[in-house]
Amino acid sequence: MDLFFLPTDIRQALTNININYLSEIRIRKGQPVIVEYKGEYKYLNPFGVSEAERGALTVNEISPIINSATCGCIYNYTEQMKSGFITVGNGIRIGIAGEYVTSGSEVVAIKNITSLNIRVPHIVPGCAGYIVEALLFKSLHSILLYSKPGFGKTTMLRDIATTIGKTHKCNVLVFDERNEISATDGEGNGFNLGDRVDVIRCYQKKGAIASAIRAMKPEVIITDELYGEADAEAIKYAADCGICVIASSHTEREENLMKLPFEYYVKLTGVGRQPIIYDKNFNTYCRGGADDFDRGIFVGK
Helix, strand or coil: CCCCCCCHHHHHHHCCCCHHHEEEEEEEECCECEEEECCEEEEEECCEEECCCCCCCEECCCHHHHHHHCCCCHHHHHHHHCCCEEEEHHHEEEEEEEEEEEECCEEEEEEEEEEEEEECCCCCCCCCHHHHHHHCCCCCCCEEEECCCCCCHHHHHHHHHHHHHHHCCCCEEEECCCCCCCCCCCCCCCCCCCCCEEEECCCCCCCHHHHHHHHHCCCEEEECCCCHHHHHHHHHHHHHCCCEEEEEECCCCHHHHCCCCCCEEEECCCCCCCCEEEECCCCEECCCCHHHHHCCCEEEC
8 A cells, every 4th residue: 555645754654564454544733643453543653553642653744745645736636625535546535624615505625734534445355245145146236335434335335346247247337436446546557346347437426427327338336425416316317227326325314315216225333343234114134144135034123
């Protein structure tokens, strides 16, 4: 994982830990650097991680990190920054806190940056195995994964895209709005999702999904983080075209989720924990295997 944009002392400290267990790096101006490591928040010191704040590394200037991450072209990331983050190489998302400049109800810029939340993506083969076995073993079904941030939705979508492309031998279109699922760079390099997966990157789903359906003729669309009515309309259009849609959302309110055109809803409960599966009416789906699914066995609300 290339974290070239971080200060030298932080990069050196990270060589002393197993990067596969690193999920987040939180940098606050003048404060100790904190990382999420093996699911827990710890301080980062020159020798690795520790429960103790004493000796932890600090960062006094945030701007050089952003300038380095964007290769000095921060204006190329203006649209992304309106959403409070930027996505750089390898699908690394950098959340940004500071002074949000608004026009009406819209964020138009962020200045005087004071904090960064650097989320580090990973490929975890088989992490979506329970979902695949339960809902995608013999046939395809439209599914919405939902949870609070940081519970592994994007990692799950990445594994599902790779798995169903192989097992069902179907054309999968990944609509990667934030360039996190595929994490492709400017030269087309990124995570290997398999030879049956096509990737489209665009800031807005509405309109782009309709064009992509005509251009690429997918059997499955996998997309990240649905938000607002425009995204819901785009997904409904795909479903009306007979395309299976697998997506994610931060929304957890059942009454809002049920308005979306999905057959199943999967609530992620934490990294490494078994998710909870509901049908379209939010009845809890049986936690048995694929055979139970094919027999339509449920365990009630």
